[in-house]
Amino acid sequence: MLRLALSLSLGLAAASCDGRPAAPAPGGGPGSATPAPGGGGPDPLDPLRRFEASRRAATDFSRLPSSDRLLGPDPIALRPVDPRGRPAAPGAPALLSPLRGRDALVLLDASLRELSRAPAPASPTGVAVMPSGEVFASGEASPALFRYVVRGASLEPAGRIELAGLHGVRDVAAGPEGVLYALDERAGALLTLRPGPARADGRLEVERWDEPIGAGPFRVVRLARHLIVDCLLDHTLVVLPVGADGRPLPGGAARIRHDGPIWSFDALETTDAGGGLLLAAGGVEDRPLDRTGGSFGYIDSFVFLYRVTTGARPEVARLSAVNVSELGVLTPKAIALSALPGAAGVRVVATGYGGDRRAELLFRATDAGLSAAPEVSTRPLAPGVAAMATLGGDAFAYANPLLDAWLLDAGDDGAVSKRPVQDGGEDARSEELRLGEALFFTSLMAPWNGTDGPLSRFTCETCHFEGYVDGRTHHTGRGDVRATTKPLLGLFNNRPHFSRALDPDLTAVADNEFRVAGALSGHDPWFALSAAEAPWLVDLGLADAARAGLPPEALRRALMSFLMAFSHRANPAALGRSSFTSLERDGARVFRDRCARCHAPVLRSDDPGSAAPFERWEELVLAPEGAIVWGRAGYERTGVVPYVHEDGARVPSLRRLYKKRPYFTNGSAKSLREVLERARFGDMGGRAAADGGPSAAAAPGAFFHDGAPAGEGLAALDAGAIEALLAFLDLL
Ligand code: HEC
Ligand code: HEC
Numbered sequence: 001m002l003r004l005a006l007s008l009s010l011g012l013a014a015a016s017c018d019g020r021p022a023a024p025a026p027g028g029g030p031g032s033a034t035p036a037p038g039g040g041g042p043d044p045l046d047p048l049r050r051f052e053a054s055r056r057a058a059t060d061f062s063r064l065p066s067s068d069r070l071l072g073p074d075p076i077a078l079r080p081v082d083p084r085g086r087p088a089a090p091g092a093p094a095l096l097s098p099l100r101g102r103d104a105l106v107l108l109d110a111s112l113r114e115l116s117r118a119p120a121p122a123s124p125t126g127v128a129v130m131p132s133g134e135v136f137a138s139g140e141a142s143p144a145l146f147r148y149v150v151r152g153a154s155l156e157p158a159g160r161i162e163l164a165g166l167h168g169v170r171d172v173a174a175g176p177e178g179v180l181y182a183l184d185e186r187a188g189a190l191l192t193l194r195p196g197p198a199r200a201d202g203r204l205e206v207e208r209w210d211e212p213i214g215a216g217p218f219r220v221v222r223l224a225r226h227l228i229v230d231c232l233l234d235h236t237l238v239v240l241p242v243g244a245d246g247r248p249l250p251g252g253a254a255r256i257r258h259d260g261p262i263w264s265f266d267a268l269e270t271t272d273a274g275g276g277l278l279l280a281a282g283g284v285e286d287r288p289l290d291r292t293g294g295s296f297g298y299i300d301s302f303v304f305l306y307r308v309t310t311g312a313r314p315e316v317a318r319l320s321a322v323n324v325s326e327l328g329v330l331t332p333k334a335i336a337l338s339a340l341p342g343a344a345g346v347r348v349v350a351t352g353y354g355g356d357r358r359a360e361l362l363f364r365a366t367d368a369g370l371s372a373a374p375e376v377s378t379r380p381l382a383p384g385v386a387a388m389a390t391l392g393g394d395a396f397a398y399a400n401p402l403l404d405a406w407l408l409d410a411g412d413d414g415a416v417s418k419r420p421v422q423d424g425g426e427d428a429r430s431e432e433l434r435l436g437e438a439l440f441f442t443s444l445m446a447p448w449n450g451t452d453g454p455l456s457r458f459t460c461e462t463c464h465f466e467g468y469v470d471g472r473t474h475h476t477g478r479g480d481v482r483a484t485t486k487p488l489l490g491l492f493n494n495r496p497h498f499s500r501a502l503d504p505d506l507t508a509v510a511d512n513e514f515r516v517a518g519a520l521s522g523h524d525p526w527f528a529l530s531a532a533e534a535p536w537l538v539d540l541g542l543a544d545a546a547r548a549g550l551p552p553e554a555l556r557r558a559l560m561s562f563l564m565a566f567s568h569r570a571n572p573a574a575l576g577r578s579s580f581t582s583l584e585r586d587g588a589r590v591f592r593d594r595c596a597r598c599h600a601p602v603l604r605s606d607d608p609g610s611a612a613p614f615e616r617w618e619e620l621v622l623a624p625e626g627a628i629v630w631g632r633a634g635y636e637r638t639g640v641v642p643y644v645h646e647d648g649a650r651v652p653s654l655r656r657l658y659k660k661r662p663y664f665t666n667g668s669a670k671s672l673r674e675v676l677e678r679a680r681f682g683d684m685g686g687r688a689a690a691d692g693g694p695s696a697a698a699a700p701g702a703f704f705h706d707g708a709p710a711g712e713g714l715a716a717l718d719a720g721a722i723e724a725l726l727a728f729l730d731l732l
Contacts, residue, residue, distance in 0.1 A: 044526075044552075044553065045507050045508075045511055045556075048511075048553065048556055048557060049505070049507045051507075051560070052507050055564060056604075059492070059493075059564075061493045061604055061627055062620065062625065062627045063627070064493070064567050064625060064627065065567065065624075065625060066567055066568060066569055066570040066625055066626070067568070067569060068101065068123060068569050068570055069101050069102065069426070070101075070429070070565055071101060071437060072101055072401070072421075072423070072429065073099040073100075073104075073404050073421040073423050073426075073427065074099060074100040074102075074401035074404065075099055075100075075106070075399040075400065075406055075421055076097075076099075076100040076124075076125050076386050076387065076399060076401055077097060077098055077125060077126065077127060077386070077387045077399060078095050078096070078097050078389040078397055078398075078406075079096045079129060079389065080096075080389055081093045081094055081095060081096060081107070081129060081133075082094075082129075083130065083131050083176075085390070087110065087391065087392035088110045090109070090110065091109050091111075091113075092109060092110070092153075093107050093116075093155075094108060095107075095108045095109075095110075095112070095389055095397055096108070096137075097127075097399055097406065098124035098127055098139075099421065100123055100124055100125055102423070103119060103120055103121070103122050103124060103139070104117050104118065104119060104120050105117070105118050105119075105135075105137045105146075105148065105155065106421075107150065107153070107154075107155040108397075108406065109153075110391055111408065112407075112419040113419070114421075114422060115154070116155040117155070118148060118157050119146070120139060121137060121139030121141075121142030121144050121146050121169070122139045122141035122142040122168075122572070123139045123140040123141040123572075124138065124139040124140075125139065125170055125171060125218075126138035126169060126171035126172040126173075126183075126220075128172045128173050128174040128180060130174045130178060130180075131174070131176050131178065132178070133149070133150065134148070134149060134158070135147065135148040135149070135150065136172055136174070136180055138168075138169035138170070138171065138172040138182060139168060140168040140169070140170055141167070141168050141569075141570060141572040141575055143162060143165075143168065144163065145160060145169060145172060145193075147160060147204065158198075158202075159204050160202060161180075161195060161203070161204045161206050163191065163208070166186075166187075166191075167186055167572035167573045168185065168572040169183060169184065170183045170184075170185040170217065171183045171217075171218060171219050172220070173220045173221055173222045173227070175222045175227075175242065176224070176246070177244075177245055177246030178194065178246070179192055179193060179245075179246035180192075180193040180194075180195065181193070181220050181222060181227060182220075183213075183219075183220050183229065184210075184217070185216055186572075186573075187212075188212055188213060188214055188216065188231070189210050189212055189213060190210070190211050190212075190213040190220070190229055190248070191210050192211075192246070192247050193206050193208050193209075194206065194207040194208075211248070213229050213238060214229070214231030214234040214236050214238060215232075215471060215661050216231055216233030216234065216661065217230065217231045217232070218230060218231075218232050222242075223268075223269050223277065224269055225241060225269055226241055226242060226267070226277060227240045227242050228265060228267055228279070230262055230263075230264075230265055232261050232262070232263075232465060232470075232471065233261075233469070233471030233661045234257075234471065235258045235260055235261055235262060235283075235471065235472075236256065236258070236262075237255070237265055237279070237281060238253055238254075239253060239254045239255070239256070239267075239277070239279070240252075240253045241253070241310040241311055252311045252312065252314060253310060253314060254308045254309065254310045254314035254315065254316050255314075255316070256281065256304075256306055256316050258283055258286045259286050259287055259288055259472075260284035260286070260299075260472055261283055261471065262281050262282070263282050263332060263333045263465070264282040264333050264334055264335040264350075265279060265280065265281040265335065266279070266280050266335050266336050266337040266348075267279040267308075268337055275309075275311075276307060276308050276309035276310070277307075277308050278305070278306070278307055278337065278346060279305070279306045279308050280303060280304070280335055280348045280350075281303070281306065281335070282304075282331075282332030282335045282352070283301070283302060283304065283332075284299055284300075284301060284462055284470075285298045285299055285300045285302055285323075285456070286302065286304070286321070288474075289472075289474045289475055290454050291474075291476060291477030292477055293454050293520060294519055294520065295455075295516060295517075295520045296456055296458060296462075296517075297453075297454030297455070297456065298454050298456060299456045299463070300323050300324075300325035300326070300457060300458065301324050301325045301330050301332055301352060301355075301457075301458070301462070302323055302324060302325075303324050303329075303332060303335065303350050303359070303361060304320065305318070305320040305322075305346075305370070306319060319363075319370055319372055320370075320372040320373070322361060324352070324355075324359055325355070325457035325458070326451040326457075327357060327359040328355045328356055328357030328359070328378060329350055329352040330352045330353070330354030330355035330458065330462075331354040331355075331441075331458075331459055331461050332350045332351065333352060333353050333385065333386050333387065334350065334352070334385045334386065334387050334388035334398065335348060335349070336350075336390060336396070338390075340362070340364075343365060344365055345362060345364040346362075346370065347361070347363075348360070348361040348363070348374070349361075349388070349396070351381050351385045351398070352383065353383060353384055353385060353442075353459070353461060354383055354441060354442045354443055354458070354459035354461060354462075355383055355442070355443060355457075356380060356381065356383050356443075356536055357378045358378065358379060358381040358385075358409075359376060359377070359378045360378070361376055362375040381398075381407070381416060382402075382403060382407065382536040382539050383438070383441070383442045383536065384438075384441065385400050385407070386400065387399040391408075393411055394411030394412050395409060395411045396409040397409070402437065402438065402441060402442075402540075403418065403539050404420065404421050404423070404427065405419055405421060406419045406421070407419070418539060430561070431542055431545060432554075432557065432558045432561045433561050433562055434540050434541060434542065435537075435540070435545070435550070435554075435555075435558040436558040436560070436562025436563070436565075438537070438540055439555065440459070440461070440467075440488075440559065440562055440563075440566075441459055441461050442459055442534075443457055443458070443459055444529065444533075445459075445460075445513065445514055445517045445518065445555075445559070446514075446517040446518030446523075447533050447534070449517075449520070450520075458517075460513075463485050464485060464488050467487065467488045467566055468487045468489065468656075468659045469484075469485040469486065469659070469660050469661070470485050471485075471661050472485055472667075473485075473666065473667030480642055481644055482665075482666055482667065483499060483644065483665050483666075484660075484663070484665055484667040486498075486499075486652070487655075487656065488563065489567060489568045489569065489656070490566075490567055490568040490629075490655050490656070491509070491566070492564045492567070493603060493627075493629055495606055495633070496633060496650065497509050498650070499644045499645075499649045499650055499652070499665045500644050501635065501645070501650040506563055506564065507556070509560075509563070510556040510557075510559045510560045511556055513559070514526075514552075514556065514559075526552045527552060527555075528549050528550055528551045528552055528555075529546070529549070529555060530547070530549045530550070531543075534546070567625070568655050569659075570624040570625075571626050571656055571731060573731050574621060574623075574626055574731045577622045578622055579618060579622070580618050580622075580728075581727065583723065583727045584728050584731060585618075586724035586727075587724035587725045587726070587727045587729070588614070588617055588618070588728050589724075590721045590724055590725050591725060591728055591729075592617075594681065594717070595725075596630075598631075599631055599651060600629070600630070600632040600651075602628065602629050602632065603627060603628065604629070605629045605631050605632055605653065606633040608632070612628055621731050622731070626655060626731075626732065628732070629655065630653055630654035630655060630732055631650075631651045631653035631654065632651050635647035635650055636648045636649070636703075638703060638704060638705035638706070639704040639705055639706045639707035639708060640664045640665060640666055640706045641666070642666070644665055649665050654729065654732050655732055656732065657729055657730075657732060663675050664706065668706065669706075672726055672729055673722065676721075676722045676726065677716070677717075678704075678706050678708070679703075679704065679705060679716065679717055680703070680715065681702070681703055681715050681716075682698040682700060682702025682703065682713075682714055682715075683699075683701055683702070698713040698714050702714070
């Protein structure tokens with residue numbers, strides 16, 4: 001009970017994702033946020049610290065594998081084989097599903113039995129079916145779209161489209177005119193492609209048009225007259241009218257903008273005079289994070305209903321916003337919108353990655369339009385759903401990367417059956433690792449949270465999408481200090497954690513996150529879990545553990561084990577490469593001379609002795625692990641204000657910068673070019689200050705990332721150095 005009281009009082013003062021009080025607790029240095037029960041007794045976190053130390057000692061951080069294939073086969077999307085969506089006959093090909101963790105595309109029948117499997121572009125996430133029935137798949141880590149034909153029950157590779165200048169394609173869609181749409185997540189671009197005939201080497205000729213679309217585009221859907229792109233990091237859905245040739249028309253786009261990310265959408269074109277559409281979207285509550293209550297306020301998951309008109313006078317009207325966290329649907333990544341028979345209204349079915357239910361919302365048509373308050377019903381569905389597809393009538397299929405399975409939802413009777421992905425034994429994960437993944441991606445860390453007012457039911461992924469970021473700069477609750485979300489991959493060799501560096505290790509992270517996640521639920525964060533709280537743990541293969549009960553220490557250890565394994569995904573820009581271009585090599589040299597004293601080339605952030613000599617950078621940067629941290633444990637004051645700590649901010653890691661946006665703790669730099677254009681150095685032989693002698697600001701060693709005083713003789717990076725650095729940073 002003492003622990004509960006202390007935890008709650010700390011929880012109420014907590015003030016950022018780092019979960020730490022605004023003012024240090026008396027005598028509370030880093031690592032002492034969880035006091036020993038009863039005082040004086042052994043610290044319950046000691047076994048976890050020993051576990052962490054022994055795992056660190058046994059890990060070679062230059063070889064810690066990237067997590068791309070580590071978390072199972074990960075079925076991530078579902079697309080009907082029939083481009084017109086007609087139901088398939090029993091046993092016939094019905095659905096296509098990419099396995100992100102196995103670089104494969106699978107063909108399924110309507111009972112979700114695997115019929116056929118073929119190689120797919122690396123880290124496949126997108127699949128599209130042309131009106132001709134040809135299939136194209138895209139991968140986040142490959143510049144090629146693979147083409148297939150479905151012959152009988154077999155999926156046969158049939159050529160490819162190479163997209164020069166890209167490193168990956170996050171999603172792909174097809175239009176009835178025989179065009180494809182591809183998303184370049186890295187560059188924030190939409191590509192429209194018109195494939196032509198295949199050449200002798202299997203490559204397809206292609207006409208191609210690129211246009212900027214927004215930050216982090218990751219889902220694209222084509223309707224009869226519109227194309228919709230979801231830009232995760234811009235928190236925007238872009239609805240584009242398309243012309244007769246299938247290309248987006250210039251101008252006339254409508255934009256739905258939120259304060260935070262939108263994870264899913266579905267839309268129906270309306271036949272009324274306006275020619276607009278109805279759109280349902282799943283995303284985080286559309287208002288800024290509120291930390292004044294001591295926890296995370298206003299980050300429930302919502303389903304939104306919009307009416308959208310594109311063209312000369314684009315218009316967006318929100319018809320409804322439904323708190324689905326309240327219904328047990330968290331981080332809704334799968335949503336389906338359909339018209340009720342007889343124009344009686346529309347139905348939205350939504351389910352999430354983090355909750356344990358699916359919700360059905362019926363918006364009835366009234367004389368005044370659709371009712372804003374839907375009729376709601378829910379039923380249990382295991383968490384981890386990333387995509388859904390209708391199988392006709394009330395039946396649905398779900399792709400579930402958490403359970404590494406497809407789920408078949410037969411409809412009205414509520415029976416859901418699980419079809420595990422066949423994996424040939426590659427997935428050798430421990431139960432602990434599976435549990436850790438579930439803690440991170442579901443509400444298991446705080447199962448008792450409420451949703452009233454600012455209270456929220458959320459998961460880590462509400463802000464850390466797929467473990468990376470949400471593109472937001474959040475209030476910390478400490479004065480006007482705001483903090484941009486950071487990636488949670490690659491933490492194991494990057495301590496201490498948070499820009500304030502107050503969590504010395506993963507033991508502290510795990511314990512503090514349990515506390516802050518459930519801070520206002522009135523429950524002791526030092527709790528045990530059983531199958532009663534989460535019956536679906538059985539589906540995760542944790543039946544025995546769940547029956548026996550999972551004690552608090554085991555829960556923290558599982559989260560830590562997951563974070564240790566959750567290493568950065570391979571950087572597609574470095575994949576398959578073995579040497580730098582001359583521009584990248586120039587960039588590496590500028591980096592060594594100008595940046596590496598802070599962004600250290602170490603394999604462990606807190607160990608200067610683990611620095612890699614310049615001669616090894618090329619080899620280590622171009623390896624799939626891309627293991628160098630490019631950061632260090634100490635603080636620096638670099639002009640990025642307000643400072644999060646009196647000594648500035650911890651020097652951050654620069655690994656996989658392409659997955660993070662915006663830059664700097666205060667989020668003031670939208671791009672890496674902006675970061676580099678603002679940098680100023682005092683030791684580049686700059687002009688002396690007006691009064692003759694060198695000014696203090698321009699002293700040798702002085703450095704400003706931002707806000708450098710003008711007229712002090714500070715030097716900027718020249719254009720050549722900026723281009724070279726951009727090329728180098730892209731590889732990290
Ligand atoms: C409301 C949004 C939000 C939620 C929800 C959230 N975080 Fe964060 N997280 C952030 C922000 C913002 C930062 C950057 C804070 C900083 O470094 O000052 C961050 C940073 C972190 C860091 C530090 C990373 C580093 O490189 O130092 C860790 C660890 C972390 N979060 C863990 C978690 C875990 C575990 C969960 C789930 C229990 C979680 N977060 C949920 C917003 C969030
Ligand atoms: C004197 C130490 C120092 C030097 C030199 C330095 N940096 Fe930094 N850098 C920092 C610190 C500290 C931050 C974090 C500031 C903040 O966001 O609060 C940072 C942030 C960054 C970020 C933003 C990272 C993110 O996750 O938002 C980038 C990118 C970056 N630095 C690149 C560089 C490059 C490139 C150079 C060399 C041209 C360089 N830095 C030189 C200390 C330094």
